[in-house]
Amino acid sequence: MGMTMAEKIIACAAGVDTVHAGDIQTVTLDRLMSNDGTTHLTIDMYNNDLKHPRIQDVEKLVWIVDHNMPCDSPKTAGTHKKMRDFAREHGITFYEGEGVCHQIMLEKHVRPGELIFGADSHTCAYGALGAFGTGVGCTDYLYAMVTGSSWLLAPETIRFNLTGELPQGVYARDLILTIIGRIGANGANYMAMEFAGEGLHSLTMSDRISICNLCVEAGAKTALMEVDDVAMDYLKTHGREPKACFTSDPDARFAAVYDIDLSEIRPVVAKPHFVDNVVPARECLGVKIDEAFLGSCNNGRIEDLRVGAAVIKGKKVAPEVRFLVVPASREVYQQAMAEGLLDTFMEAGAIVMNPNCSVCWGSCQGVIGEGETLISTGTRNFKGRSGHRDSFVYLASSATVTASAVRGEITTADTL
Amino acid sequence: MGKIFRFHSDVDTDQIIASQYILFPTIDEMKTYAFESLDPTFASRVQPGDFIVACENFGCGSSREQAPGVLKALGVKAVIAKSFARIFYRNAINIGLPVIVCKELYDQVADQDHMELLMQEGLIRANGQTFTCTKLPDQMQRILDQGGLIASLNKED
Numbered sequence A: 001m002g003m004t005m006a007e008k009i010i011a012c013a014a015g016v017d018t019v020h021a022g023d024i025q026t027v028t029l030d031r032l033m034s035n036d037g038t039t040h041l042t043i044d045m046y047n048n049d050l051k052h053p054r055i056q057d058v059e060k061l062v063w064i065v066d067h068n069m070p071c072d073s074p075k076t077a078g079t080h081k082k083m084r085d086f087a088r089e090h091g092i093t094f095y096e097g098e099g100v101c102h103q104i105m106l107e108k109h110v111r112p113g114e115l116i117f118g119a120d121s122h123t124c125a126y127g128a129l130g131a132f133g134t135g136v137g138c139t140d141y142l143y144a145m146v147t148g149s150s151w152l153l154a155p156e157t158i159r160f161n162l163t164g165e166l167p168q169g170v171y172a173r174d175l176i177l178t179i180i181g182r183i184g185a186n187g188a189n190y191m192a193m194e195f196a197g198e199g200l201h202s203l204t205m206s207d208r209i210s211i212c213n214l215c216v217e218a219g220a221k222t223a224l225m226e227v228d229d230v231a232m233d234y235l236k237t238h239g240r241e242p243k244a245c246f247t248s249d250p251d252a253r254f255a256a257v258y259d260i261d262l263s264e265i266r267p268v269v270a271k272p273h274f275v276d277n278v279v280p281a282r283e284c285l286g287v288k289i290d291e292a293f294l295g296s297c298n299n300g301r302i303e304d305l306r307v308g309a310a311v312i313k314g315k316k317v318a319p320e321v322r323f324l325v326v327p328a329s330r331e332v333y334q335q336a337m338a339e340g341l342l343d344t345f346m347e348a349g350a351i352v353m354n355p356n357c358s359v360c361w362g363s364c365q366g367v368i369g370e371g372e373t374l375i376s377t378g379t380r381n382f383k384g385r386s387g388h389r390d391s392f393v394y395l396a397s398s399a400t401v402t403a404s405a406v407r408g409e410i411t412t413a414d415t416l
Numbered sequence B: 001m002g003k004i005f006r007f008h009s010d011v012d013t014d015q016i017i018a019s020q021y022i023l024f025p026t027i028d029e030m031k032t033y034a035f036e037s038l039d040p041t042f043a044s045r046v047q048p049g050d051f052i053v054a055c056e057n058f059g060c061g062s063s064r065e066q067a068p069g070v071l072k073a074l075g076v077k078a079v080i081a082k083s084f085a086r087i088f089y090r091n092a093i094n095i096g097l098p099v100i101v102c103k104e105l106y107d108q109v110a111d112q113d114h115m116e117l118l119m120q121e122g123l124i125r126a127n128g129q130t131f132t133c134t135k136l137p138d139q140m141q142r143i144l145d146q147g148g149l150i151a152s153l154n155k156e157d
Helices: A005-014 A039-048 A074-090 A101-108 A121-129 A138-147 A172-183 A198-202 A205-218 A229-237 A302-312 A330-338 A341-348 A398-407 B027-033 B066-073 B086-094 B138-145 B149-156
Strands: A024-028 A031-035 A061-065 A093-096 A115-118 A132-135 A149-153 A157-163 A192-196 A222-225 A256-261 A268-270 A278-280 A291-295 A322-326 A373-376 A392-395 B002-007 B051-054 B078-081 B099-101 B114-118 B123-126 B129-132
Touching (some): A005 A115, A005 A157, A005 A192, A005 A222, A031 A039, A031 A138, A039 A074, A039 A138, A101 A205, A115 A121, A121 A132, A121 A205, A121 A229, A132 A222, A138 B086, A138 B149, A157 A198, A172 A205, A172 A256, A192 A205, A205 A229, A302 A341, A373 A398, B051 B114, B066 B086, B086 B099, B086 B138, B138 B149
Parallel strands (some): A031 A061, A061 A093, A115 A132, A157 A192, A157 A256, A192 A222, A291 A322, A373 A392, B051 B078
Antiparallel strands (some): A024 A149, B123 B129
């Protein structure tokens, strides 16, 4: 029996020839990402709970302040300072104000074939470059930081064979929300979601990141895509080479296989309060909004800002709406400036903010109040996720979010 | 015996502890906000030795270890659910909080009922009935038996 991509990456990291779903392996990690969501607790455990505090290989560590950036209170300032001081003392690669952690990792660090732990659930985004990224808590992170290794249960894989191309006005966000709506919030729990087929080649790197990033919302342990010319071009542009490029064997065993014709996908919206509460966007038309958010590790890339700017150019944000535009990284921000996109958003009345997790995370500037409604390209719409516990978040594509900001109610870009 | 606090399916980690609290310096400073969005009185009513009982996919969403952390800090003895989201499950074991899969319990108990957990036997008693729990994988049972992942690492060192 052949092996899946996930099994091959785990076998490589474990130094064994064969791995199959259900096997538990001790693996060597290639890279360890942590952000300001939990690193202060990791440091406390490092200092207080370890018998022999040490870092196995500091070159593997990347620490990124992005969740509450810049900080919003003396308490957060203390948490950030703890992280900054520790990183300096130990020589850990450290970013602050550079952007959302997953975007930074993909721009600067991730290589195909790597096995990466990230202390953040959306680490599965790295599958867009053929790397096995998986989210862990700070105790697993600390163990990996000290030993360079961890144990991993090889997951089963659900395979999605993509054909065709997305229609005009339909985006990767619509595709992955449609898939999550179909399989459910725990439809891929403990599993890998693998995307392949000729339809994959029509998707940009930005599309791929958006798809892989959201797989954890179906419970997935990781998401994976084959490395093709599009991915290789991205790597080359960013000055990196692959560790290894794996593909699933023709006789690999999959837990399930879905055939998806991209041309059949239509704009959708995930309604409050679950990411799998997905309906055609037309069913939400007319829902009044108080705020719109274009950004996050899911949809804060230059491609998303171009889509948004094209929708809003020459128009105005509805007077009763705050429209937050938050590029996912400094690289994206500067590119958007160079292309004049930020001018377009500013002229329309949008609020353009520094690269960070913003309101997707619910503890940054821009959170919504009691009874308010947000339409967002963020990752989640859980109850209270973006502010008050009695508020409402709808998730949609960059185009739908921007069009809704203009009209003041949920609408698709083609009806503006 | 401990009291049951009963929750529905798909309780996510934002409900267990919301984003605005997780950068607080310590778990102890966060714990009074546990389940704030679902039941603001939870943290003041839960007593050491009480249990969380939930339906499917408990702990979905973010990888924040503060979620099992605040439950443990409040003295919750174990979380029993029909199923758990992956990262929460692993995090809970890593910090020494028992997470137990039991398919039948949720449908047979109400909020504030009492139950008894017999860890070694893998049994739960509640409302005059006995329920069988699913065994943990050996790897995870070893970590839990040693008091969590860091305790087990210190033992190896």
